[in-house]
Amino acid sequence: MKLPNxxxxxxxxxxxDNSDKMIIDSLHNASKYxxxxxxxxxxxxxxxxxxxxxxxxxxxxxxEGLKVIVNTAQGKTREMSYAKFECxxxxxxxxxxxxxxxxxxxxxxxxCTKPKGDYNSEKDVLFFDDVPDMDFxxxxxxxxxxxxxxxxxxxxxxxxxxxLVFKVKI
Numbered sequence: 828m829k830l831p832n833x834x835x836x837x838x839x840x841x842x843x844d845n846s847d848k849m850i851i852d853s854l855h856n857a858s859k860y861x862x863x864x865x866x867x868x869x870x871x872x873x874x875x876x877x878x879x880x881x882x883x884x885x886x887x888x889x890x891e892g893l894k895v896i897v898n899t900a901q902g903k904t905r906e907m908s909y910a911k912f913e914c915x916x917x918x919x920x921x922x923x924x925x926x927x928x929x930x931x932x933x934x935x936x937x938x939c940t941k942p943k944g945d946y947n948s949e950k951d952v953l954f955f956d957d958v959p960d961m962d963f964x965x966x967x968x969x970x971x972x973x974x975x976x977x978x979x980x981x982x983x984x985x986x987x988x989x990x991l992v993f994k995v996k997i
Contacts, residue, residue: 849933850972851963854923860972866893870921870993879925879991892996899926902984908932909958912943912980917951919995920973922981924965926989931971932959932980939978 850860854874861868873889885897914936922931934957941956955978962983965971973979975997982988 848974849977851965851969853969855968857970863972864919864995864997866890866995867921869893870895870995873993874923874991879989894994896992896994897990898992899987899989900982902927902929902986902988903982905930905932905962905980905983908980908983912939912955912957912959912978913952914939914955914973914975914978915951916946916948916953916975917997919975919997920979921970921991921993921995922965922973923970923991923993924967924988925991926967927987928984929965929981929988929990930962930983931965932962932983934958934960934978936976936978
């Protein structure tokens with residue numbers, strides 16, 4: 828019997844206790860995270876089973892509680908992305924970079940103090956007028972998992988960025 832990586836077990840316990848741990852990794856290691864949510868395995872299977880080289884921008888319902896948004900777009904400036912500094916209450920995002928270099932801003936939700944309007948339950952989004960604590964980059968084949976406690980500003984970059992955004996219902 829193959830035992831799970833100790834870091835993954837510790838991280839799972841932390842996530843279940845705190846629900847506030849963003850994860851950044853490469854698709855090569857995706858199997859380490861499939862036990863965090865029942866639909867994570869289906870999201871990563873979807874990536875393995877499809878060729879995204881020619882797929883157009885679309886929203887694909889994979890099954891109840893799991894959809895993927897395919898997005899190819901010009902990267903944004905920091906200012907443009909920070910204006911949409913967002914988090915979600917009902918979904919976990921798995922964001923996968925397929926092409927380009929994508930910079931993202933991040934800050935823990937408990938440190939955000941400037942809500943920008945009210946929570947939109949129809950779109951499951953709350954915006955903040957705060958500034959991220961940090962920026963990080965994803966390149967092709969890397970992903971980030973944002974939990975409801977992760978406020979994020981995606982799509983910062985130059986040139987074309989192609990990505991997948993899985994919306995996983997909590």
